Amino acid sequence: GETHEVTPDEVAFMETLIALCSIAVDRKEYETRLTHQAHHDSLTGLPNRSLFTELLSIATGRASRGNTLNAVMFIDLDRFKEVNDSLGHDAGDELLINVASRLRECSRASDTIARFGGDEFVVLCEDLDPESASGVITDLAERLLTSIDQPMVIKGHSIRVSASVGVSINGGSDKAAGMLRDADAAMYKAKKNGKARFEVFGDELRSSALNRLEMESGLRSASTNGELVLEYQPVINLVTGSIEGVEALVRWLHPTQGMLQPASFIEIAEETGAISEVGNFVIREACSQLGRWIMDGDVSTNFTVSVNVSARQFEGSDLIEVVSQALASSGLTPSQLVLEITEGTLMVPASIDALRALHDLGVQVAIDDFGTGYSSLYYLKRFPVDIVKIDRSFVDGLGHDPDDEAIVSAVLGLGHALGLLVVAEGVENETQMQALSALGCDSAQGFLISRPVPASAIPSIATP
Structure with missing residues (x-):
């Protein structure tokens, strides 16, 4: 067959085409990286509040269509500030990475674990059978508490921290924000009752949370009124x-x-x-x-x-x-x-x-x-x-x-x-x-x- 000698213009064209493809690939990778950063915690690599809330909303919609329950566990470390203040922020960061790793090990493959910032972590358990939901969650909460409580060596120091955990279990009738608020209220109750424990949000807590919300909004205008x-x-x-x-x-x-x-x-x-x-x-x-x-x-x-x-x-x-x-x-x-x-x-x-x-x-x-x-x-x-x-x-x-x-x-x-x-x-x-x-x-x-x-x-x- 005939051979065709490639002209300088064609070489330039091919080089431009390759460069454009490379830029497109780099851009796609950059966009993927940006999207990941926007939805994940940079320290632990876990989903952040924004992604977790999105996933919880999707799970809530799914639960409303089927006969399943969702549970949210709000986890707050006890005495984390003492580690930060005494050993420095690097030690605090190492502790958080360690806790994130323990949470991954204890959770089920289908659970979503997120870090909300500071020393707050959240776990979403989806598609729970109403008959066994309570037992599954109790089991998981106890595993998490036991795991977090184990000593860890950080900067040459053996450190133990515990956690207070609040749980809300709901079907699809409750919005994502409501479930998070309820789990948060239950976590505060766990702190108040001595820390290193878990509490499940129920009617009594619901009534006290509503009363608290009413008190909060009323206080803002109490002096002007x-x-x-x-x-x-x-x-x-x-x-x-x-x-x-x-x-x-x-x-x-x-x-x-x-x-x-x-x-x-x-x-x-x-x-x-x-x-x-x-x-x-x-x-x-x-x-x-x-x-x-x-x-x-x-x-x-x-x-x-x-x-x-x-x-x-x-x-x-x-x-x-x-x-x-x-x-x-x-x-x-x-x-x-x-x-x-x-x-x-x-x-x-x-x-x-x-x-x-x-x-x-x-x-x-x-x-x-x-x-x-x-x-x-x-x-x-x-x-x-x-x-x-x-x-x-x-x-x-x-x-x-x-x-x-x-x-x-x-x-x-x-x-x-x-x-x-x-x-x-x-x-x-x-x-x-x-x-x-x-x-x-x-x-x-x-x-x-x-x-x-x-x-x-x-x-x-x-x-x-």
Whole structure:
């Protein structure tokens, strides 16, 4: 046959064609890689929240067409933060990879495991037979807990972590978001009940989750709707016997549930971030009320008001501004405002600078429930503290428990040696009051002196 000599143009054309094919292949590979990255966790290689939610929606639709159930397991590691803080983020990453591997080993081939971020993992179990679903899930949850609990060596350290697991089992009638929310609620219950366990979402949890949702949305607007009110508990000076100040305590006048105590809503406020709105309201209203009492001549001009401040309030940037404005608009001198913090707040780095700034303003700082948390001489000496409040659990035994008397005496000695005022909380009988006076305690509050009362009752209790 005839031979055809390839021209330079044809060579160039072929080279261009090959280059274009190569680009197309590279592009396809790049797109595939991008798609994988968008749907998978870069650390563990597991599906991420976005892909898991998509797969759960598909599984939910499938369950609605057949007579099967789906289960979602929400897994949160206990004490993961301790590993991160003590050994560093690299060790934390290694631990997460290790846990992901254990989850893969324990799960069934048909299960989908995902990492939602941080130390949260989720497992989807599909097409469960309604008759055996409960047993299959119990079995799997126990296997997962046992596997995660086994020691692992990381950076030369033998480490053990446990997990709290929440489970929701549903047919196709429930949407994906609802199943995740229910499993999350069950996981929080497992944490609350002691960790290293699993809980299954049921009617009782459903009712409490709905109540929580209602509380969350209501809290956001409670202060603007005028539903938050303050009551005040007098603080007595044990030397002079006169009322020297009050502690402001918030109550929620709920539109359907009536007057709620802080125990019913403060934890939810802290978890959802609504604590800033609630806390800022308390600071403004307490300062404003004290300003009015002083202007009306109802209390002495050096009367104080104490306000509880949550560690979460120090995370925002507006606490110092809120305090400054509240003092300015009420006409108080800064030392008339006492901010009460728990010992745990001193462990949060973000709070230290803010506390110093507030102290520089002249505001007083009190450690609440002293002796029940992390406090040490180091913290009392290092941080700007003016007042120590002895927790009621130590006041309880005064007069009949030598240990409580020794603890209270030691706290008083320590506080006074550091130039701090010491206030006893939870004083409920004369024996406790006499013991505190004899030990040299500065001030006290409790039901013996007065329960928390509305603002209108303070003038008759506290004569200037």
